[in-house]
Amino acid sequence: MAEAYDFTAVERKWQERWASEGTYEVAQDDPRPAYYVLCMYPYPSGRAHMGHVRNYTFGDLIVRHRTMNGQAVLSPIGFDSFGLPAENAAIQTGVHPRTFTDARIEELKSSLKAIGAVYDWRREIRSHDPAYIRWNQVIFKRFLEAGLAYRAMAPVNWCPGCQTVLANEQVLADGTCERSGDVVTKRDLEQWFFRITHYADELLAALDGLDWPERVKTMQRNWIGRSEGAEFDLAVEGRPDLKLRVFTTRPDTSFGMTYAVLAPEHPLVAELTTADRRPDVEAFVERVRRTSEIERQSTEGPLEKRGVFTGSHVANPFNGRSIPVYLADYVLMGYGTGAIMAVPGEDQRDWDFAKAYGLPIIRTVEPPEDWEGEAYTGDGPAINSEWLDGLEVAAAKQRAIEWLEEKGLGVRKVNYRLRDWLVSRQRFWGCPIPIVYCADCGAVPVPDEELPVLAPDDVEFRPTGESPLKFHDGFRLVKCPSCGGEGERETDTMDTFVDSSWYFLRFCDPWATDEPFSPAAAEHWMPVDQYIGGIEHAILHLLYARFFTKALADVGLAPAGLREPFSRLFTQGMVRLGGTRMSKSKGNLVSPDEVLAEVGADALRLSHLFAGPPADDVDWEGVSVEGCFRFLNRLWRLGTGQVDGDIGDRAEQDADVEIERATHRLITKVDQDYGRWSYNTAVAALMEFTNTLYEYVRSGARRQTLDEAFDTALLLLAPMAPHMTAELWERRRGGRIHAMSWPQADPELARLQKVMLIVQVNGKVRDRIAVDADISAEDAEAVALASPRVVELLGGRQAKKVISRPPRLVNVVV
Numbered sequence: 001m002a003e004a005y006d007f008t009a010v011e012r013k014w015q016e017r018w019a020s021e022g023t024y025e026v027a028q029d030d031p032r033p034a035y036y037v038l039c040m041y042p043y044p045s046g047r048a049h050m051g052h053v054r055n056y057t058f059g060d061l062i063v064r065h066r067t068m069n070g071q072a073v074l075s076p077i078g079f080d081s082f083g084l085p086a087e088n089a090a091i092q093t094g095v096h097p098r099t100f101t102d103a104r105i106e107e108l109k110s111s112l113k114a115i116g117a118v119y120d121w122r123r124e125i126r127s128h129d130p131a132y133i134r135w136n137q138v139i140f141k142r143f144l145e146a147g148l149a150y151r152a153m154a155p156v157n158w159c160p161g162c163q164t165v166l167a168n169e170q171v172l173a174d175g176t177c178e179r180s181g182d183v184v185t186k187r188d189l190e191q192w193f194f195r196i197t198h199y200a201d202e203l204l205a206a207l208d209g210l211d212w213p214e215r216v217k218t219m220q221r222n223w224i225g226r227s228e229g230a231e232f233d234l235a236v237e238g239r240p241d242l243k244l245r246v247f248t249t250r251p252d253t254s255f256g257m258t259y260a261v262l263a264p265e266h267p268l269v270a271e272l273t274t275a276d277r278r279p280d281v282e283a284f285v286e287r288v289r290r291t292s293e294i295e296r297q298s299t300e301g302p303l304e305k306r307g308v309f310t311g312s313h314v315a316n317p318f319n320g321r322s323i324p325v326y327l328a329d330y331v332l333m334g335y336g337t338g339a340i341m342a343v344p345g346e347d348q349r350d351w352d353f354a355k356a357y358g359l360p361i362i363r364t365v366e367p368p369e370d371w372e373g374e375a376y377t378g379d380g381p382a383i384n385s386e387w388l389d390g391l392e393v394a395a396a397k398q399r400a401i402e403w404l405e406e407k408g409l410g411v412r413k414v415n416y417r418l419r420d421w422l423v424s425r426q427r428f429w430g431c432p433i434p435i436v437y438c439a440d441c442g443a444v445p446v447p448d449e450e451l452p453v454l455a456p457d458d459v460e461f462r463p464t465g466e467s468p469l470k471f472h473d474g475f476r477l478v479k480c481p482s483c484g485g486e487g488e489r490e491t492d493t494m495d496t497f498v499d500s501s502w503y504f505l506r507f508c509d510p511w512a513t514d515e516p517f518s519p520a521a522a523e524h525w526m527p528v529d530q531y532i533g534g535i536e537h538a539i540l541h542l543l544y545a546r547f548f549t550k551a552l553a554d555v556g557l558a559p560a561g562l563r564e565p566f567s568r569l570f571t572q573g574m575v576r577l578g579g580t581r582m583s584k585s586k587g588n589l590v591s592p593d594e595v596l597a598e599v600g601a602d603a604l605r606l607s608h609l610f611a612g613p614p615a616d617d618v619d620w621e622g623v624s625v626e627g628c629f630r631f632l633n634r635l636w637r638l639g640t641g642q643v644d645g646d647i648g649d650r651a652e653q654d655a656d657v658e659i660e661r662a663t664h665r666l667i668t669k670v671d672q673d674y675g676r677w678s679y680n681t682a683v684a685a686l687m688e689f690t691n692t693l694y695e696y697v698r699s700g701a702r703r704q705t706l707d708e709a710f711d712t713a714l715l716l717l718a719p720m721a722p723h724m725t726a727e728l729w730e731r732r733r734g735g736r737i738h739a740m741s742w743p744q745a746d747p748e749l750a751r752l753q754k755v756m757l758i759v760q761v762n763g764k765v766r767d768r769i770a771v772d773a774d775i776s777a778e779d780a781e782a783v784a785l786a787s788p789r790v791v792e793l794l795g796g797r798q799a800k801k802v803i804s805r806p807p808r809l810v811n812v813v814v
Contacts, residue, residue: 002637002642003640003642004633005632005633005636005724007599007600007601007602007603007632007723007724008600010600010723010724010727011114011116011600011601011602011723013727014116014722014723014726014727015113015114015116015723018118019113019121023118023736023738023739024063024067024073024075024118024119024120025120025121025122026072026073026074026075026120027072028509028521028524030072031072032070032071032072033070033071033072034071034072034074034524034525035066035071035072035073035074035529035530036073036074036525036526036527036528036529036530037059037062037063037066037073037074037075037528037529037530037532038059038074038075038076038504038507038528038530038531038532038566039055039056039058039059039077039531039532039533040055040500040531040532040533040534040537040541041078041079041080041499041500041503041541042079042080042108043079043080043081043083043085044079044080044081044101044104044105044107044108045085045104045108046104046107046108047107047108047110047111047591047592047593048108048111048112048114048115048592049575049582049589049592050575050582050589050590050592050608050620051534051574051575051582052108052111052112052592053115053592053604053605053608054572054573054575054608054614054618055532055533055534055572056112056115056117057115057117057605057608057609058532058570058572058614058679059075059117059532060075060115060116060117060118060719060722061605061609061679061719061720062530062532062719063075063118063719064118064718064719064722064738065674065719065742067738068715068718068719068738068740068741068742069741069742070741070742074120074507074508074525075118075119075120076119076120076123076124076125076507076510077112077119077120077121077123077124078123078124078125078126078127078503078506078507079105079108079124079125079126079127080127080496080499080500080503081101081105081126081127081128082127082128082429082430082431082493082496082499083429083430083496084162084164084179084427084429085179086100086101086104086429087427087428087429087461090428090429090461091461091462091463094461096457097428097429098128098457101128101429105126111592111593114592114593114596114601115592115596115601115604115605116601116602116605116722116723118722122510123507123510124510125503125506125507125510127431127496127499127500127503128429130452130454131452132499132506133431133432133452133453133454134451134452135506135515135516136431136494136498136499137431137432137433137434137446137451137452137453138448138451138516139502139516139552139557140433140434140494140498141434141445141446141448142555142556142557143194143551143555144445145555146551146554146555147195148194148195148198148551148554148555149192149193149194149195149423150192150193150195151190151191151192151193151443152190152191152193153188153189153190153191154188154189154190154191154193154422155186155187155188155265155333156186156187156188156189156191156422157170157171157184157185157186158184158185158186158187158189159177159179159180159182159184160182160183160185161177161180161181161182162177162179162180162182162427163426163466163467164425164426164427165187165189165191165422165424165425165426166178166184170540171184175291175295185289185290185291186265186289186290189424191422191423191424191492192422192423192424192433192435192490192492192494193420193421193422193423194420194421194423194547194551195420196418196420196421196543196544196547197416197418197419197420199547199550199551200224200226200416200418201226202550202563203220203224203418203543203546203547203550204220204221204224204226206546206563206564207220207221209564210564210566210567210569211567211568211569212566212568212569213535213569213570213571213615215535215538215571216535216538216542216569216571219535219538219539220538220539220542220543222417223417223418223539223543224416224417224418225416225417225418226414226415226416226417227249227414227415227416227417228249228412228413228414229247229248229249229250229251229397229412229413229414229415230247230248230251230400230401230404230410230411230412230413231245231246231247231336231337231410231411231413232245232246232251232317232404232409232410232411233245233246233317233409233410234246234260234314234315234316234317234341235314235315235317236272236312236313236314236325237312237313237314237315237322239271239312242268242271242272244260244262244268244272244314244325244339245337245339246260246336246337246339246340246341247336247337247339247340247413247415248340248341250343250346250347250397251397251400251401251404251410252364252365252382252385252388252391252393252396252397252399252400253343253345253346253364253365253385254316254317254318254341254343254364254385254400255316255318255319255362255364255384255385255386255388256343256344256345256346256361256362256363256364256384256385257316257318257323257341257342257343258323258342258343258344258354258359258360258361258362259323259324259325259326259342259354259357259359260314260323260324260325260326260339260340260341260342261307261325261326261327261328261331261339261340261342261353262310262325262326262327262328262331262338262339263327263328263331263332263333263338263339264284264285264288264289264327264328264329264331265285265333265338266327266333266338266339268339269281269285269310269327272310272311272312272325273310273311273312274310274311274312275311276311277308277309277310277311280308280309281308281310281327284307284308284327285327288329291329296329296330296332297330297332298330306328306329306330306353307326307327307328307329307353307356307357308326308327309324309325309326309357310324310325310326310327312324312325313325316341317404317407317409318386318400319386324359326342326353326357328353330349334419335415335417336415342354342359343362343364344359344360344361344362344375345361345362345363345364345365345375345376346363346364346365346375346376346377347375347377348374348375348377350375351374351375362384363376363383363384364382364383364384364385364388365378365379365380365381365382365383365393366380366381366382366383367380368380379392379393380392380393382396387399387403388400421495421544421547422495423494423495423497423498424492424493424494424495425492425493425494425495425496426466426467426491426492427467427492427493428455428459428461428467428468428469428493429455429493430493430494430495430496431493431494431498431499432452432453432454432455432469432489432490432493432494433490433492433493433494434446434451434452434453434490435489435490436478436480436481436487436488436489436490437487437488437489437490438480438482438483438485438486438487439485439486440480440483440485441480441482441483441485441487443490444480444481444482444487445481446481447481450481453489455469455475455493456472456474456475458472458474459471459472467491467492467493469489469491469493470491475489475491476488476489476491477489497540497541497544498544500541500544500545501541501544501545501547501548502516502545502548502549502552504526504528504545504565504566505517505522505526505549505552505558505565507525508521508522508524508525508526509521509522515557516557517557517558519557519558519559522558522559522562523559523561523562526558526559526562526565527549527562527564527565527566527567528565528566528567529567529568530567530568530570531565531566531568531569531570532569532570532571532572533569533571533572534571534572534574535571538571542566542569545565545566546564546565548565549562549563549564549565550563570614570615570677571615572614572615573612573613573614573615573616573617573618574617574618575617575618575620576617576618576619576620577589577590577619577620577621578619578621579619582620590620592604595607595625598625599625599626599628599629600629600632600723601723602632602720602721602722602723602724603625603628603629603632604625605720605721606628606631606632606683606720606721607623607624607625607627607628608623609679609680609682609683609720610623610624610627610628610679610680610683610684611623611624611680612680613677613678613680614677614679614680615677628683631687631690632721632724634690634694635690635713635717635724635728636724636728638690638693638694638697638710639710639714639728639731639732640728640731643694643697643698644697644698645697645698645699645700645701646700646701647697647700647701647702647703647706648700648701648702648703649702649703649704650702652702652705653702655696655699655700656701656702656705659692659693659696659701659705659706659709660705660708660709660749661749661750662689662692662709663689663708663709663712663713663749664745664746664749664750665745665750665752666685666686666689666712666713666716667712667716667743667744667745667750668745668750669681669682669685670682670685670686670716671742671743671745673685674719679720682716682720683720686713686716686717689709689713690713693706693709693710693713696709707732711729711732711733712743714728714729714737715737715740715742715743716743718737718738718740719738722738725737726738751773751774752773752807754770754771754772754773755770755771755772755773755807755808756768756769756770756771756808757769757770757771757775757780757783757784757806757807757808757809757810758808758809758810759784759787759789759790759810759812760809760810760811760812761789761790761793761811761812761814762811762812762813762814763811766787766789766790766793767784767787767789767790769783769784769787771783771806771807772807773807774807775806775807776806777804777805777806778804779806780804780806780807780810781802781804781810783810784802784804784810784812785799785802785812790812793814794812794814797814799812799813799814800813800814801813
């Protein structure tokens with residue numbers, strides 16, 4: 001009686017066995033070459049969605065493949081368990097965030113195990129574990145001691161819906177909060193920052209050496225935003241004691257400066273505003289404060305409403321001319337000095353502003369003769385610039401900076417778009433900041449021996465979203481660790497990106513009790529060899545993790561030579577449905593649980609792998625889950641002897657030799673595909689090979705040849721479809737397939753003997769000729785030109801050109 005493939009029983013059996021046997025637990029002193037595979041720290045939102053399945057299938061495949069290649073693979077897992085959703089749930093339901101989060105973690109763990117993903121579960125960490133909180137707080141203190149953490153009053157992004165501060169990266173392109181959707185405004189608060197700008201040059205320069213997608217590196221380069229130029233002073237007319245410092249990347253255009261512009265937050269706004277202009281200026285400043293930074297940087301909207309005259313004038317130091325001082329919303333205090341010189345002849349936004357406010361326009365770079373545009377930003381000789389006239393832009397820049405420095409008016413300057421990382425959050429469900437404020441001692445760090453500082457459980461979550469820590473006197477009111485007097489704890493918690501900025505180091509040694517991790521363990525495993533996650537983290541998590549790694553090394557917590565966390569990065573594509581990204585809010589989810597119940601984990605995994613290149617987005621409507629399930633069932637029938645045919649022991653024949661050769665070509669093909677993330681073509685090759693084996697069996701197969709071919713196919717498929725391959729291997733060979741060595745191809749057997757050479761004349765196929773697979777370009781050309789069909793078509797004429805692409809194609813151009 002035929003035995004159907006019972007995927008439910010097979011998957012349960014092997015998942016339990018991998019767990020009980022600790023198959024993928026790896027020791028610190030494992031003698032095999034170390035290899036570290038890691039998928040990005042998941043936020044536990046409940047059962048896995050298709051994006052999770054796709055991401056963790058790739059990671060699991062690499063773990064199994066690398067293990068079969070003889071490496072000691074570190075494959076840990078943990079949960080980025082602090083965050084706003086749990087706190088919002090507490091506000092709505094009254095369930096404590098810890099209870100809510102722990103339940104979501106168990107759901108996600110169950111989902112990951114159900115798809116067959118394997119980890120060293122002994123290393124599991126959770127951001128809200130007291131041990132992890134302790135080391136987060138120790139790291140904060142070490143950064144504080146090193147001057148890498150500081151507190152400052154600053155305008156910050158404020159989300160009225162979440163009642164918290166947001167980092168720039170958490171504000172969406174339309175100026176709204178990435179979580180609540182509320183319009184983000186500005187508010188002045190005293191906040192804690194990490195000094196990421198200290199590493200701006202290193203963060204930028206080191207990108208070149210990373211094996212990361214170029215798109216991600218470009219996004220980080222743009223976010224860091226290094227620009228070279230000059231800073232110099234503009235004397236305020238009538239105020240000899242007052243100067244306005246501006247930054248420009250184009251000092252060569254300074255003779256064309258016809259006005260200056262300040263950010264509305266600039267500290268000199270009040271002093272520069274004359275009495276008659278004060279009402280308009282104050283109204284403008286208040287309106288800008290209610291505007292998001294993204295809206296301010298937009299090029300849309302009438303410029304007449306985006307600026308205001310202060311009433312003051314400054315002197316252009318290059319020519320002594322008096323120019324007016326304006327405020328404009330598109331100038332940001334966070335970049336440069338918060339003040340710019342405006343040169344409308346060479347900047348389109350300055351041109352548009354000058355036109356809107358009736359200000360002069362002076363060109364300082366000569367446009368091409370056929371120029372019909374407005375502001376000209378290209379290269380050309382300087383004009384209307386006195387002693388700079390005739391110089392090209394690069395030379396003029398250098399001469400202008402030298403002149404400023406010679407006159408003592410300014411300096412050469414490098415600026416960055418990157419701002420220090422604001423880490424304070426007015427939330428409860430996060431890592432408390434270990435600081436006590438004392439009227440006499442100021443901000444005092446909590447001593448190491450008193451860490452971790454943990455948030456209390458008996459708190460009241462208010463509908464306003466305000467942190468309950470502010471209202472909990474038992475937590476807030478404490479003695480000063482320095483003088484013993486009355487003090488108050490910091491009630492802000494850390495940005496949850498802090499938790500995910502060093503977790504990969506903790507995985508190297510999660511059992512450490514005297515330090516966040518052993519530097520020796522970190523040196524053994526780090527950097528992560530293969531990191532996998534979404535491109536949406538390019539300028540959030542990935543940049544912060546790079547900063548943390550450098551900073552931890554500099555404060556002595558990580559190995560001195562460890563400067564980058566992730567050697568190789570892969571960013572997988574999104575899963576869509578009908579062209580739209582799957583999401584709970586849109587209600588367009590396809591549940592992995594439903595697919596698992598219908599066809600099992602291996603078919604679900606293969607469907608993701610077969611759907612297309614892993615870096616591309618996938619539309620689930622075009623994914624053939626049933627096709628992958630049919631393939632697995634064909635494989636099952638072949639492996640359990642349920643295919644009709646004559647299988648026996650006999651002397652080797654030509655058909656057997658061809659199967660052997662096809663087997664070694666398959667090894668070569670699949671091995672290459674694994675190395676370049678072409679899993680879709682690897683699956684296709686295995687499907688085609690299975691069809692070949694079916695035909696082989698039905699036409700009469702030699703048992704030894706068939707067994708070797710089928711076993712090879714199982715080994716190649718084992719990382720992708722681990723359950724079925726493990727079951728078939730145990731039945732056929734005994735033992736564990738994932739403990740076997742990866743197949744190695746015999747180059748001679750893998751070499752094709754004959755291939756079909758396509759011969760074209762003027763791009764049209766005219767002949768097909770069997771040739772040696774290693775035929776040279778010259779020989780292929782000779783064979784094509786000797787073809788009777790080609791000879792006939794040429795009719796004695798010489799070929800104008802012959803394009804030879806051996807061994808597949810020759811095109812004769814007449």
